[in-house]
Amino acid sequence: MSYELRDHTADVAVEATADTLSALFAAVADGLAAASAESVPETGGDRFELEVAAEGREALLFDYLDRLIYERDVRLVLPADHRCTVVESDDGGGKGDADPGEWRLTASARGVPLDAVAAREIKAVTYSEMALERRGDEWYAYVVFDV
Known part of the structure; x- marks a missing residue:
């Protein structure tokens, strides 16, 4: 899993690759x-957990x-050292193949x-x-942040 910061006009972009979708989310x-931050301390801060769900x-x-x-x-922390699990539920809500279900993420981060x-x-x-796609044997993402 890896990421690189990319200049993007007045914004900043993150370009990342990883072997799994979960690792890709953590890399981004x-x-x-x-x-x-210029640098993130290796230690300090408490881990916190979160869950997110979306349609895609x-x-x-x-x-x-x-x-x-x-x-x-809200916490006045910089989330760092991310761990993620991304899954797609196979519950299409009874609407057939056109509705593939919901995507869910469970994650934790160290709050510096x-x-x-x-x-x-x-x-x-x-x-x-924004790009999020499978490229050969790995996942790829490109995300722009407003600074």
Whole structure:
């Protein structure tokens, strides 16, 4: 699993690859942390858990990253060291194959106190140019954040 920060006009983008969809979500979230602070301390901060559900993979990624920004603002921490599990429920709600079900994420992050890092504010995640796709044997994502 890996990520790289990409310059994007006045914004910042994270480009990530991973072997699994769960690892990809964690890599993008780690990229968000890297975009938010010059460096993240290796220790300190308490882990917290969260769950997110959405109708599609892209919406799940968007909602997860948006939730991390919310948690940062409410808890006054920089979410770091992300662990994710992403699954698609096979319950199509009885509507047939046209409705594949819901995507769910369970995750945890280490909340590094904001006063322990030199953080810059990431205002929001955007759908602008968002990509989430399978490329050969790995998953790929590109996400732009408004700074």
